[in-house]
Amino acid sequence: MTTISPQRERRVLARTLVGPTAGITIRRSLFFFMLFLAVIGPWIETIGQWIPIPVYDPLRPDPFNPVSPPSAEHWFGTDTLGLDIFTRVIVATRVDFTLALIGVMLGGGLGCLAGAWSAYRRGWVDMIALRIVEVVQSFPVLLLGLALFAALGPLDIFGPVDHGMAVLVIAIAMVNFPLYLRQVRSVLLPLTEAEFVQAAKCAGLGAWGIVWNHFIPNARGQILALFPLTCAYAIQIIAGLSFIGLGIEPPNPEWGSMIKTGATLIVQGHWWVSVFPGAFIVLSVYSLTGFSARSETLVGPGGTSA
Amino acid sequence: MFLANRVVILAVVLLAVVMIGFTITRSTGTPLYASLGMAVSEAIIEQRAEEMGLNEPIVVQFWTYVVHLLQGDLGVSRISRIPVAEDIALKLPATAEMVFFTLMVSFIWAIPLGVRAGLRPGGRLAKLGEGMAQFGVSVPAFWLGLLFIFLLYFLPPRIPEPLGPLPALFPPPLARLGSVTPPEMVTGFYTVDALIAGDFRLAWQALWHLILPAVTLSLTSGPPLFRVTRTAVSEALASPFVEAAYSYGLGRRTVLIRDVLRNASPPVLNLTAMTFGYLIGGGVLVEVVFSWPGIGSYAVWGMDNSDYDVVLAVVIIAAVIYVILYFIVDLIQFAMDPRLRD
Numbered sequence: 001m002t003t004i005s006p007q008r009e010r011r012v013l014a015r016t017l018v019g020p021t022a023g024i025t026i027r028r029s030l031f032f033f034m035l036f037l038a039v040i041g042p043w044i045e046t047i048g049q050w051i052p053i054p055v056y057d058p059l060r061p062d063p064f065n066p067v068s069p070p071s072a073e074h075w076f077g078t079d080t081l082g083l084d085i086f087t088r089v090i091v092a093t094r095v096d097f098t099l100a101l102i103g104v105m106l107g108g109g110l111g112c113l114a115g116a117w118s119a120y121r122r123g124w125v126d127m128i129a130l131r132i133v134e135v136v137q138s139f140p141v142l143l144l145g146l147a148l149f150a151a152l153g154p155l156d157i158f159g160p161v162d163h164g165m166a167v168l169v170i171a172i173a174m175v176n177f178p179l180y181l182r183q184v185r186s187v188l189l190p191l192t193e194a195e196f197v198q199a200a201k202c203a204g205l206g207a208w209g210i211v212w213n214h215f216i217p218n219a220r221g222q223i224l225a226l227f228p229l230t231c232a233y234a235i236q237i238i239a240g241l242s243f244i245g246l247g248i249e250p251p252n253p254e255w256g257s258m259i260k261t262g263a264t265l266i267v268q269g270h271w272w273v274s275v276f277p278g279a280f281i282v283l284s285v286y287s288l289t290g291f292s293a294r295s296e297t298l299v300g301p302g303g304t305s306a
Numbered sequence: 307m308f309l310a311n312r313v314v315i316l317a318v319v320l321l322a323v324v325m326i327g328f329t330i331t332r333s334t335g336t337p338l339y340a341s342l343g344m345a346v347s348e349a350i351i352e353q354r355a356e357e358m359g360l361n362e363p364i365v366v367q368f369w370t371y372v373v374h375l376l377q378g379d380l381g382v383s384r385i386s387r388i389p390v391a392e393d394i395a396l397k398l399p400a401t402a403e404m405v406f407f408t409l410m411v412s413f414i415w416a417i418p419l420g421v422r423a424g425l426r427p428g429g430r431l432a433k434l435g436e437g438m439a440q441f442g443v444s445v446p447a448f449w450l451g452l453l454f455i456f457l458l459y460f461l462p463p464r465i466p467e468p469l470g471p472l473p474a475l476f477p478p479p480l481a482r483l484g485s486v487t488p489p490e491m492v493t494g495f496y497t498v499d500a501l502i503a504g505d506f507r508l509a510w511q512a513l514w515h516l517i518l519p520a521v522t523l524s525l526t527s528g529p530p531l532f533r534v535t536r537t538a539v540s541e542a543l544a545s546p547f548v549e550a551a552y553s554y555g556l557g558r559r560t561v562l563i564r565d566v567l568r569n570a571s572p573p574v575l576n577l578t579a580m581t582f583g584y585l586i587g588g589g590v591l592v593e594v595v596f597s598w599p600g601i602g603s604y605a606v607w608g609m610d611n612s613d614y615d616v617v618l619a620v621v622i623i624a625a626v627i628y629v630i631l632y633f634i635v636d637l638i639q640f641a642m643d644p645r646l647r648d
Contacts, residue, residue: 131315131318131319131322134315134319135319135322135323135326138319138323138625138628138629138632139323139587139621139624139625139628140584140586140587140588140590140624140625140628141588142587142588142590142591143587143588143590143602143605143620143621143624143625144621146590146605146606146609146617146621147326147617147618147621149609150609150614150617150618151329232443232444236446239446240446240448240590240591243446243448243591243594244590244591244594244606244609245609245610246609256446259446259448259449259452262452263448263452263595266452266455266456266460267455267456267459267460267478268460269456269460269461269464271456274449274452275452275453275456278445278446278449278452278453281445281446281449282444282445282446282449285443285444285445285446286440286444289440289443289444
């Protein structure tokens with residue numbers, strides 16, 4: 001059984017975010033550092049006026065300084081257009097984090113609801129839910145993204161929202177929906193006949209009331225453990241799709257598309273254009289997965305199996 | 307019962323995959339404009355739509371689409387004017403060969419380390435494996451590939467005296483053999499074909515070109531394999547039948563092979579097959595980085611040229627391969643595990 005008491009669960013939540021545990025501190029502070037970068041991202045230029053770090057306009061090219069190696073003026077060097085990589089890597093943090101967060105919340109939220117609903121209803125509802133999961137998961141993630149871009153490419157349906165970003169979010173949501181559905185369903189399936197469910201039924205609570213008030217809270221520990229992990233995964237997908245030119249268009253700073261710019265330069269020895277954005281992906285994914293490992297150990301056995 | 311259930315599921319999933327493919331094709335509107343271009347009169351468009359059966363009811367269209375798929379007709383590339391199925395038949399072996407060698411590399415590191423980590427958790431090798439798994443899940447495959455290209459292809463010839471210059475450790479990331487003529491096609495695996503042709507140098511070169519993409523993919527797709535092996539071995543080790551085997555007086559080595567490894571193997575084999583199916587379409591980025599002429603870079607090429615038939619063909623092929631592999635894995639499990647039969 002994977003049920004945990006509300007008190008224990010609150011402890012898990014608290015400890016995941018702030019509690020002291022040796023060994024994981026560096027990883028956790030790394031995450032908060034990335035979060036800090038995501039917050040200050042767009043104002044980095046203003047901040048650069050007060051403290052002596054060399055930051056520039058992330059979108060203004062410097063034609064006299066293309067592909068210059070890391071130096072005191074350009075800590076991470078510049079790319080083919082002379083854009084400062086240090087500034088852009090920091091500005092991109094917010095883009096990647098936000099898109100990942102929105103996509104995971106959208107797909108994960110729906111997945112949780114569907115998972116809880118199918119665990120409660122069982123029968124044909126459950127069967128349909130599982131078939132949907134199987135169908136979605138039989139597409140390799142990046143090809144699913146590719147197909148989405150192919151399908152939604154010519155349609156102008158997002159209005160003022162940036163088209164590429166919207167499709168990225170949908171792709172992330174589609175990948176996460178089955179993950180959360182499966183996880184939540186497998187945790188809640190044994191609870192369908194539990195006494196508190198019977199009691200709630202006797203008290204006259206409707207199906208959605210039971211699912212919402214009594215089912216989903218029981219899966220919160222697992223959802224919590226899955227969340228950072230899927231966010232990390234989402235960042236990788238966003239970067240991967242942008243790397244093949246889908247999603248965020250090149251002049252805008254994004255880690256994957258920055259790596260793409262450097263991909264052709266690296267065989268000529270200009271390593272800095274790709275290496276720094278990639279290192280930031282590694283750092284954010286690494287720090288995020290650390291949280292998952294933590295909440296998994298706190299929730300105890302039967303955590304995620306991702 | 308189990309088997310019948312599985313066949314039904316296979317059919318349902320395949321149908322759904324094809325339906326999604328169909329919906330996407332129709333929503334892009336490509337079949338019409340792809341064959342005509344944009345600047346034509348209404349009358350011609352109307353006539354062409356009639357010819358292509360686009361005025362039929364959607365159910366009829368879907369039926370035609372399925373029939374075409376079953377006949378191996380995946381459409382025609384807009385750019386090259388070659389049937390997509392022909393292109394894929396050429397490119398699929400390249401991908402399959404890369405994925406095959408990826409699994410070979412994973413067998414070298416992920417599974418032995420996983421077994422070791424399951425047998426002796428907390429040991430030095432267990433920590434090494436966990437470290438590699440952590441690294442593998444954190445690092446994007448395409449970036450790792452670029453790093454390898456820089457460190458192993460670009461850098462060595464430029465190391466100054468007294469160490470270097472060293473010869474380049476690996477060939478340039480260009481296709482499967484660079485500019486060398488490939489061996490005559492038998493299986494489509496260059497390494498195997500070269501051996502069949504009796505050309506060992508060529509086989510060696512083909513292998514040489516495979517190493518970097520395979521290692522890159524293995525490091526990033528191997529972590530689940532490591533973890534599943536570890537869990538399976540430690541679970542088998544803790545189970546009553548192992549205790550019983552020891553109590554019979556069997557030696558550690560015998561128990562390890564006869565009971566632990568044998569009982570730990572189904573989930574590992576299962577995941578290996580799944581990884582294979584997944585990587586057929588999941589190695590897209592690595593293919594792009596190494597200019598590997600597989601179906602992944604074919605799909606990206608199609609995307610770059612708005613050649614959507616190509617993209618969808620690859621997506622459908624990859625999904626169908628995955629689903630069928632999944633089915634085969636189920637069958638094997640069914641054959642191996644008598645508990646599923648009742």
